[in-house]
Amino acid sequence: MDFMEISKKRRTVRKFAQRPVEAEKVEKILEAGRWSPTAVNAQPQRILVLDAPESLSKVREFCSFGYDKKYVDLAEECDDKEHGKINLYYGAPLVLFVAYDRDACWKHPQSGKSSGATDATIVATHMMLEAASIGLGTVWISFFDEGKAKELLRLPESWQPVCMLYVGYPAEDFTPNTHLGGHRKPLSETCFYNEVPEELG
Numbered sequence: 001m002d003f004m005e006i007s008k009k010r011r012t013v014r015k016f017a018q019r020p021v022e023a024e025k026v027e028k029i030l031e032a033g034r035w036s037p038t039a040v041n042a043q044p045q046r047i048l049v050l051d052a053p054e055s056l057s058k059v060r061e062f063c064s065f066g067y068d069k070k071y072v073d074l075a076e077e078c079d080d081k082e083h084g085k086i087n088l089y090y091g092a093p094l095v096l097f098v099a100y101d102r103d104a105c106w107k108h109p110q111s112g113k114s115s116g117a118t119d120a121t122i123v124a125t126h127m128m129l130e131a132a133s134i135g136l137g138t139v140w141i142s143f144f145d146e147g148k149a150k151e152l153l154r155l156p157e158s159w160q161p162v163c164m165l166y167v168g169y170p171a172e173d174f175t176p177n178t179h180l181g182g183h184r185k186p187l188s189e190t191c192f193y194n195e196v197p198e199e200l201g
């Protein structure tokens, strides 16, 4: 598939079919992440592949928050009525938990800023696009309880969580979220040639 086609085809999925992702497809996704660029090729990303029921129930636990209508309005799948909460797990059969090892990152010599979050984000992006190219749906998750995740997943102290990717086949009745994801700003609002327009300065 042409890259532009994949970019446009990839749309957030928040409702997954109860069908496992084939091991070869998981490997392909991980392999795409493996070939991502990272600062000084340090490869500080650490990916935890969660597909066992007990691992997924941990995700469910650290993605649970007090009821907030705002999120239910955005994605009704997160409405966890039974417990009076919202839950951002969405029933995905596969969760890629993306972190980086603080001790393995390049640090900017002047600012001391670590490249870990950028590296891990690039890796996650490659994996997300590979998943789209082989017919899988994904959603990028930033909204989770980091402290609880570290504890439940027993992450090493030096691992910094960045995001999760939920991966799976879209549910038959899944429809892309048009109010959140359907619109893209015109290039003229986000890209500028050679100089910042005066009105923005």
Ligand SMILES: Cc1cc2nc3c(=O)[nH]c(=O)nc-3n(C[C@H](O)[C@H](O)[C@H](O)COP(=O)(O)O)c2cc1C
Residues within 6 Å of the ligand: 010, 011, 012, 013, 014, 075, 088, 139, 140, 141, 142, 143, 144, 176, 177, 180, 181, 182
């Ligand atoms: C950095 C980042 C964080 C996100 N966090 C969440 C999240 O915590 N929960 C969620 O349901 N969607 C999350 N999303 C998905 C976005 O809402 C979605 O990508 C956006 O609305 C555009 O829609 P599209 O992916 O269908 O094009 C996140 C996306 C990005 C890039």
